[in-house]
Amino acid sequence: MKGKIVLVTGASGGLGTYVTRAFLDAGATVIGTSRKIQQSDFTGAGFNANPGEISSRAGAQTIVDSVVSRFGRLDVLAHTVGGFAGGQSVTDIDDATFQRMLDLNLNSVFHILRATIPTLRKSGNGRIIAIGSRAAVEPGPGVGAYSASKAAMVSLIKTVAAENRDAGVTANVILPGTMDTPANRMAMPGADFAGWVQPAHVARLVVWLASDAGKEISVAAIPVFGDV
Numbered sequence: 001m002k003g004k005i006v007l008v009t010g011a012s013g014g015l016g017t018y019v020t021r022a023f024l025d026a027g028a029t030v031i032g033t034s035r036k037i038q039q040s041d042f043t044g045a046g047f048n049a050n051p052g053e054i055s056s057r058a059g060a061q062t063i064v065d066s067v068v069s070r071f072g073r074l075d076v077l078a079h080t081v082g083g084f085a086g087g088q089s090v091t092d093i094d095d096a097t098f099q100r101m102l103d104l105n106l107n108s109v110f111h112i113l114r115a116t117i118p119t120l121r122k123s124g125n126g127r128i129i130a131i132g133s134r135a136a137v138e139p140g141p142g143v144g145a146y147s148a149s150k151a152a153m154v155s156l157i158k159t160v161a162a163e164n165r166d167a168g169v170t171a172n173v174i175l176p177g178t179m180d181t182p183a184n185r186m187a188m189p190g191a192d193f194a195g196w197v198q199p200a201h202v203a204r205l206v207v208w209l210a211s212d213a214g215k216e217i218s219v220a221a222i223p224v225f226g227d228v
């Protein structure tokens, strides 16, 4: 990944931390963004913190404009921003929860795609890797808002893959099961952590999809199972 300019959204998150580290270890220049990210969050000359908000078109565009003005181009978008809400049946989900899931999981990717695609097309070898969830394709009871928002995200990524193939851009979405993050351990202290998906493994897949070896893979929605 040497010489590649990589934007990681949600770079301070449970998964985003691993994705950022994996790209840095692979030699990329990484711009890590989240609302509260700081330069001190990662060591290494290749890391550049770019605090920002991607819940609006303008916020996403500001982040991408600053990447392009500083580095001249963008080769890879690794989009990890997202969030979970569950526990209510569809008849009981309140409007605010439904809207929050759409904002976090669908609208954020829409905004960052619109902002990054013009510059990713210029790369000639642009890569888009987004993080969905197994729930996008295997919805279960009590996760209707989350599953629907992630399913719509999968659809958007596949559309973008088809629309930008002519410029050498690939777009894929990874669908992890429950991951072994500090937040999940705190939320589910009685769970069997051993069966959860390791964020480091997902991060490795993200970097592989962005690498030269992954250039023929596009329009894929790739589930990642834990040790189950």
Ligand SMILES: NC(=O)c1ccc[n+]([C@@H]2O[C@H](COP(=O)([O-])OP(=O)(O)OC[C@H]3O[C@@H](n4cnc5c(N)ncnc54)[C@H](OP(=O)(O)O)[C@@H]3O)[C@@H](O)[C@H]2O)c1
Pocket: 009, 010, 011, 012, 013, 014, 015, 016, 033, 034, 035, 036, 037, 052, 053, 054, 055, 080, 081, 082, 083, 084, 131, 132, 133, 134, 175, 176, 177, 178, 179, 180, 181, 183, 184
């Ligand atoms: N954890 C799991 O078990 C699991 C399972 C399947 C799929 N996933 C998916 O995997 C992805 C990563 O999950 P995670 O557990 O790592 O999430 P997380 O720890 O909550 O991280 C979310 C990241 O997004 C940033 N963020 C949130 N809202 C933002 C906004 N409006 N603008 C900019 N940045 C924002 C947060 O940082 P700031 O607060 O600093 O903005 C943080 O860096 C998500 O898409 C999630 O749905 C997670």
